[in-house]
Amino acid sequence: MSQSTARKPPASTNDRPEDRPHVLTLPLEEQQADREPHSYERWLIAKLMRMAGSPPLRFQLWNNEFIDPEEGHARFTLKLTDPKALFTLVTNPNLAFGDLYSAGRLQVDGDLSELMETLYRSIHNARQKWPKWLEALWRNHNPRSTGVSEARENIHHHYDLGNEFYRLWLDHAEMQYTCAYYETPDLTLEQAQLAKLEHVCRKLRLKPGMTVVEAGCGWGGLARYMARNYGVKVHSYNISKEQLTYAREEARRQQLDHLIEYVEDDYRNISGQYDAFVSIGMLEHVGKDNYLALSELISRSLKPDGLALLHSIGRNRPMLMNAWIEKRIFPGAYPPSISEFMGICEHSDFSVLDVENLRLHYAQTLTHWMERFRSNMDKVTEMYDGHFARAWEMYLAGSIAAFRAGSLQLFQVVFTHGGNNQLPQNRQDIYSSPAAPEA
């Protein structure tokens, strides 16, 4: 078990005042929360609602006045605590919505993830009619760099928040911070996470004695599962110190350390040739600029008859990451569209064997995480502060919504060298018995 303790989230790389979320908690004298709304402010809200496709919600202003353009059809109420919150929201809603919510200056009456799903669907349709200037004004920014040193900072920002923190709401089986596999809808989070690990092993057709290299291993659960259940040798790369400390101790505790080497290094420094290459939930952090290098890395790391599996959040079409998520939660994140994903395979003449989309499985995974997170809100507030707790609540709720609305996808892609004819006959073997353990 890791001895690490929780800590404040590290500062972002580009530390301008507007990049610091806590600045958004305005001192009382600046809030002007005691004045009447101007008529142009009411007009702005009506305009904002129309641009968002007239979703079924109403606003409650700082003076408790309601603005309800949909006249009684509202299923949600958004309360703005001060006039500046409205201005921030209108000029950059993608970033401001999460920031204001975290700061407590935008409050939601109604289910947060349902509200977000409603907004995603409504905006998805409405934006096709946006004028160019609005498209430009509300555009998400490009993700920051994911070069070797920046990647270290990006990963530290999120994954080194403290193992104690993640233990509060991730599964207790193998600390999986990626999409689970709900083979049947009634699985527990623990069962579904173990089913995911099993599903991945089956897709890779692991056999005892094989060698596997893993790019980005989180708390090392997949490596341990593979070693324990398939008798393979695993090299797992990660640049998060917190996670590696946990991974190594857990491997020793399970007496698997002779089969697993957890390497504290960037995936770009992987060396050797393996029977399988696997990466679960790292591609989102790799960045488009590094796709071709990743492709070449996999090509030289995979034996001629080896299988590779990439598991990643993705998109139905190329699209920038939501500004707030990229800035506050996942610096540098960019989920590839399915054709960008396939471009990684094409670049090194790989042959794509199998693509599976587990989109709704991630919505369910996140729902399970959210339940546990919410029941620990007090602890999280104590460990960090209210702003942080609300930010993570928004991140989880928004992610549930994005997967449910189809704004995010979850792709598992299996591929091999173009000339490899040692292929599985078909996919029947993956489904020969349940992947999940009994409850």
Add this chain to the structure above:
Amino acid sequence: MSQSTARKPPASTNDRPEDRPHVLTLPLEEQQADREPHSYERWLIAKLMRMAGSPPLRFQLWNNEFIDPEEGHARFTLKLTDPKALFTLVTNPNLAFGDLYSAGRLQVDGDLSELMETLYRSIHNARQKWPKWLEALWRNHNPRSTGVSEARENIHHHYDLGNEFYRLWLDHAEMQYTCAYYETPDLTLEQAQLAKLEHVCRKLRLKPGMTVVEAGCGWGGLARYMARNYGVKVHSYNISKEQLTYAREEARRQQLDHLIEYVEDDYRNISGQYDAFVSIGMLEHVGKDNYLALSELISRSLKPDGLALLHSIGRNRPMLMNAWIEKRIFPGAYPPSISEFMGICEHSDFSVLDVENLRLHYAQTLTHWMERFRSNMDKVTEMYDGHFARAWEMYLAGSIAAFRAGSLQLFQVVFTHGGNNQLPQNRQDIYSSPAAPEA
């Protein structure tokens, strides 16, 4: 059963002398087959072999002299019957190899598909070192247009050769002229073709009473299978008259005509909205210029919770069709790369649910076709002529080779509207029981 009889293959659209394959059967006096080879001709062959990556083959010239740059490692002998054959081969090997073979001016000692696979693999590696001028000289040409009227000619050229001809070597179950599904390696062609139809139906999660639209239906076997085994209503589009005649008669014979409407029309004229959209082996003929229109067509033809399946030959990376295949066998053909394929889905915000690559299944299908074709070579020669019979032998052998060497892939892609949340829980149901009927 169709009353149609076999006929000569129709002339190609652009009917220049060099486009007419029969011109390649030179009159004797032009062959110069009685003269000694020049030393530059021997040099040309050595050069050609090096550029092709030094595959294990030797040449036998018109004077029976052997040229064997690999000195005794040859597994195949290519005999050239005249000096002009050599010149044609060197200047445009992609087109000339098939033409000369068909004309009997290039003869092969050794297994034809093994030779072709050896050449594909060897050239695939060697071409990375080709100088630019050679890349340009040996480049495959762009496929001809696949506009509405050209598509009619393209399809007529191949699919209207006569049902009698195809009956000689396709399966006797449902006349499937597309990749079969060898659930186990020992299936017969008939079993594997029925397994393919079943596999497709399962992937579409068909239920009685559903409506299906099919773009390009061949001899109508999938529509009959769906109607017979799943009780769905099918609209199937095709522009090959020969095939439709057979399809309709067979549906009447099986008393399925109340469930199936075979429509003689271009897929671009599909109207209505359906629970499922399916197309098996048509995308290869659609042409890149029409991908976005196809995407939009599927988008408007598919109900909000409908599933679509496209089954097509594809590539690991964008690449022009082999010149000879495009010119002599499949006018207008272009198999999409996997990312081009995904681009069709991205364009209309579809969500890709499942991709399966059945590459080696097509090699096995073609091997079964080849066995039957070869045992009917005499009949084919009688129906058409020796040139035609050898051309088809080369086409089948080259296709086996291309799938075995990884130069061609076979993708089955299932997708749905981006906002559809009525998704199958996973793919387990596809594998719940054998797809193939018992022998």
